[in-house]
Amino acid sequence: MNKKILKLYFCFITIIGSNLIYSQNSHKSDLWAFDILNIPENKTKGKDLTQITIAVIDDGFMLSHKSIASFLYKNTSEVENNFIDDDGNGYIDDFIGWDIADDDSNVNIPEGKEANYYHGTYVASLITRIASIHYGALAKDYIKIMPIKVLEDNANNTYLKKGYDGVKYAIDNGADIICLSWSGGFPTEKQKTLMKQAKAKGIIIVSSAGNFNERKVLYPANFKEVIAVAGVGVDLEKGKFSNFGDKISISAPSEYVKGAYPVQKNAYIHDNGTSASAGLVAGVIALLKSKNPSLNKEEVEAIINNSSNSNSTEKNKYLGLLGSGIIDVEKAILSLNEPNKFFSSNKNRGAILYNKRNSDSIYTIKPEGVFSGFNLSLSSKEVKKKKNNYFSIYLKDTLWRNFNLENIPKKLYIPANSFTVKTKAKFKKKDIFKMSFYSKSIDSTKLYCKEITNLSKNGEVVNNGSLENNYVNNTSCRWVITAPKNKRIKFLFNKMDTEPNVDFVYIADGESLVQENIFAKFSGNNLPPVVSSNSNKVLVWFITDKKNTKKGWEFKYEFVD
Incomplete structure (x- = not known):
């Protein structure tokens, strides 16, 4: 059974005008996220271009929205609304995509739920805008959207439980690129096989890394067959919510990104999240594939990685964890016949x-x-x-x-x-x-101490591990100390130097940091008093933020009656 899958998005508070929905953050460039991608006008002759189909697997779609209406993929082997499976693919009347969740041909958003089911329309519109900037009025001839709905009409929440079933439909029905702007759960063997099948057919899958601001690339982005995308903000540093990690391939804007909002046919919203990043990258790859349809995943990654622009000045925090940089469309297109053109020895x-x-x-x-x-x-x-x-x-x-x-x-x-x-x-x-x-x-957060250390020997000396150096940012290390039954644990500090009221050493009875179990909490540079536990097992947890660091702390513990 599929795990619940969470769509990745965070919305700005919006103001609704007569024809437009826009963010209160209007001081930023309206289309900054597209400007930074460096999208040039097309110079490739039409006879050398190929139509590319991108499957967007998501909650639902307003097919009449002006940003996507002319881009919709149509299954010409199927006669629309004749209640017959004309092409014999097992889906009756799948003329424009398929609703996997409700097992019918209607991928539209259920009436009255437009605000909750906006995500698919939004992501699809990012792809079509990139195509329109590059190809102009001819964009609809080269880029097509295959809408695949994977959220039930009567769903109580927006978890996409049928996401991988949507992937299977896309694989079986001619998608060139699959855009997965969602994440969650751990894959089954069947789902792992699906990804291998897609890659074997030359289908390129793009997915968002996650929106939990942690060093973890979530599935499906974590599959080796998938291009994992992280997000950057308007300052071109890591997006506030974006996950990060070694498996990230490329970055793209994830904050204040303008896309379609399906409450009206010409309504738009500025949204946040790595969902947007994945949609943007899928759109760029669609341009590359339209010029060279034989490109496989490895070739696409070689092009976009080598031609990307460095984005991180926060070198000690996210170096090597946001992929090769921010995707650059013009340089990527120039690299189509010469992938080494923008190779840099400085890239990770x-x-x-x-x-x-x-x-x-x-x-x-x-x-x-x-x-x-x-x-x-x-x-x-x-x-x-x-x-x-x-x-x-x-x-x-x-x-x-x-x-x-x-x-x-x-x-x-x-x-x-x-x-x-x-x-x-x-x-x-x-x-x-x-x-x-x-x-x-x-992983600098574990540079001087482990995630968890178990101790049971009496009279041990424990410290944060940095010795003469400062401890590092974003540390989260734990020590579980267990004394013999009917004994308690006494703590005698001989060193204390942390950022006051920010970086803390917590001491709690038991193995979890629940409020009622905490009996000591120390910060700053004053030597703490002697404290003792109420039980024979104690958790010591050292937590720091991302700013200033100090020399750390040290204590000796003893088992007492």
Whole structure:
């Protein structure tokens, strides 16, 4: 059974005008989220373009909204409203998408629920706006939206329980790209298989990382077959709500993003959340696929990662955790025939494609910051004659690994902060050897202490672990101390230096930090008094914020009667 799946969005308070819904944050550029993507006018001739279908799997759709009405995918193998499954795909009258949740062909929002079921229309409109900026009036000829509704008409909440069933429909019915602006739960084996099937068919799946401001990429974005997207705010730093992590591929705006609002055919709203980020990235990838429909996930990621713009000045906080940067449409299009064009050795995520033209080139990957290492993906399947062609990796000018392309591993981990690669090969005209990489960041929140440490030996000395250094931001570390039965635990502090009234050491009876169990709470630089527990088991929890840090604390505990 599917876990409940949560749509990812946060709305600004809105004011409703006669024809428009707009945010009170009107001091910001109305379309800043699209401006920052650097979307150029199309220069590709029509004969060289291919129509691309993007399946948007979401709560429901206002098909008549002016932002998406002309972009709707129509199943021409099906006769509309004749109550016959003309194309034999198992769905009667699925002329414009399908309502998976209610098992019918009506993907429209149930009457009276427009404000609650707005999300699908909103996300679809982000894709169509990108297409319209690039292709102008011809956008509808090249980009199509396949609306797939996965929320019941009579649902009591907006959890998308049928989300993965929608993915199956998209796979089986011709989608080129699947946009999943939602997350939640842990996948079943069946759902894992679905993602593999999509990738095997060349379908590119884009999903939002999550809106809980934590270092965790939620499913479905966490699937290796999916392009995971994080969000950035108007300051181009990590979005306030956006999740982050090593598995993020790319970032896009997630705050004050203008999209359709289905209370009227020409109404709009400015919304927050990584749902918007995923929709924007799906729209950009649709442009790339319309110019080169054969692009697979690895090729798309190579292009958007190499051509992205760096977004983080908060280097100690999110370096390596927001993907390669903010997606840049113009540079991505310029990279279609030359994926290495904007390669930068300073990026923590990217790709190198070796061919006949650059077979002698040497590339060094040396991003800013400290990392535990790099994960590499290697593919020589597009090299016709692999024998006597070699790929070498150097660490600090010393050869670390040398592979014949006949037996090169698909995955490789390099335990270093930087590395250099080169090939010794005689590639033919159509040969391509691919290497993609991303850094493995060090979780600074666990740099000096573990998430949980269990102690039971009498007379131990415990400290925050940073010794002579300051502790780090966003620390959340716990110690569970267990004394023999009928004993209590006494605490004697000999050091206390934390940011006053901000970073705290909590001490509570038991193993959970509930208010009634807390018997001590210390902060600042005054040495705490001696305190004792009321039971034989105690939780010590050290929590810090994201700003200032100090030298930390230390205590000795003793078991007493």
